[in-house]
Amino acid sequence: MKSCLRFKTPSMILFTIAVLFFSFSALAQTPIYVENFSFEEPGTIKQLNFEDVPGWYTDSLAVDSGVETGWTPTDGEWTAFLNSFQPFVWQLTDHTIVEGDNIDLLVDARITWAALSMEMFLWYDDNGTKVFTAVEEYELTETMGEYGVNFNTAFFPLSIGKKLGIGFNNTTQVEQTWVGLDNVRLLNYNTAAVESQDARPLEFSLAQNYPNPFNPNTQIRYTLAKSAAVTIDVYDIFGHQINRLLQQQQAPGEYAITWDGRDFQGRSVASGLYICTMSADQIRNSIKMILQK
Numbered sequence: 001m002k003s004c005l006r007f008k009t010p011s012m013i014l015f016t017i018a019v020l021f022f023s024f025s026a027l028a029q030t031p032i033y034v035e036n037f038s039f040e041e042p043g044t045i046k047q048l049n050f051e052d053v054p055g056w057y058t059d060s061l062a063v064d065s066g067v068e069t070g071w072t073p074t075d076g077e078w079t080a081f082l083n084s085f086q087p088f089v090w091q092l093t094d095h096t097i098v099e100g101d102n103i104d105l106l107v108d109a110r111i112t113w114a115a116l117s118m119e120m121f122l123w124y125d126d127n128g129t130k131v132f133t134a135v136e137e138y139e140l141t142e143t144m145g146e147y148g149v150n151f152n153t154a155f156f157p158l159s160i161g162k163k164l165g166i167g168f169n170n171t172t173q174v175e176q177t178w179v180g181l182d183n184v185r186l187l188n189y190n191t192a193a194v195e196s197q198d199a200r201p202l203e204f205s206l207a208q209n210y211p212n213p214f215n216p217n218t219q220i221r222y223t224l225a226k227s228a229a230v231t232i233d234v235y236d237i238f239g240h241q242i243n244r245l246l247q248q249q250q251a252p253g254e255y256a257i258t259w260d261g262r263d264f265q266g267r268s269v270a271s272g273l274y275i276c277t278m279s280a281d282q283i284r285n286s287i288k289m290i291l292q293k
Contacts, residue, residue: 088169
């Protein structure tokens with residue numbers, strides 16, 4: 001796997017981001033669901049491995065890696081930490097790769113203690129075997145920054161029909177160093193999906209949030225049948241508006257948004273039942289969400 005690496009300097013990173021932006025800005029962007037994307041679960045105590053961290057796995061026990069609070073999280077309160085010389089952490093998503101998939105894996109990452117570099121990768125599952133399709137290694141700093149890697153089915157046609165996987169590794173060649181991770185995202189710029197969108201009827205819909213119950217973050221997915229002004233609000237059981245998560249014009253497609261359990265003033269709200277409403281094109285949908293601390 002090491003032979004596939006391309007070590008990136010900061011200037012190369014900026015160039016790569018610019019190329020990706022101009023290449024994909026005109027294409028429709030569809031989020032791919034990542035379970036426990038900001039490591040907020042189980043949300044109880046510091047985990048010194050990933051055995052009890054939903055969605056994330058290692059091929060063998062990683063006793064000095066896990067999740068903890070702090071270290072400048074960018075979504076929620078928890079971050080993952082990866083120790084050098086320990087198994088990489090990975091997730092097999094529910095996304096089945098289709099022709100035309102052009103997928104970005106993004107993560108916020110930093111040095112938490114004495115580390116130098118991090119590796120991130122995309123792969124597909126071939127009857128229990130991880131087949132790596134894209135691998136990037138980055139120099140890190142002590143400030144949280146966004147890093148990414150891209151995978152295109154045009155170069156890996158055998159991946160079509162297989163499940164998509166992601167992973168991260170602390171590649172520092174020094175013992176007892178740590179890398180911090182948060183806010184893992186997958187974005188699909190599928191050109192084939194854009195071309196066939198008119199043939200695939202969409203509906204205005206608001207899916208049940210996940211996880212539910214949650215603490216403190218939950219992801220809300222919704223679909224727009226046509227271009228519309230979209231508003232997404234959160235109310236308590238007494239009908240008082242707690243927060244407005246979105247108010248903007250959006251194109252038809254599938255979207256996802258996160259609520260971090262906070263009100264308009266950025267204060268954490270109490271445990272209980274909350275109502276999320278989506279208004280678009282004179283249609284109003286709602287779901288019930290349970291915040292359980």
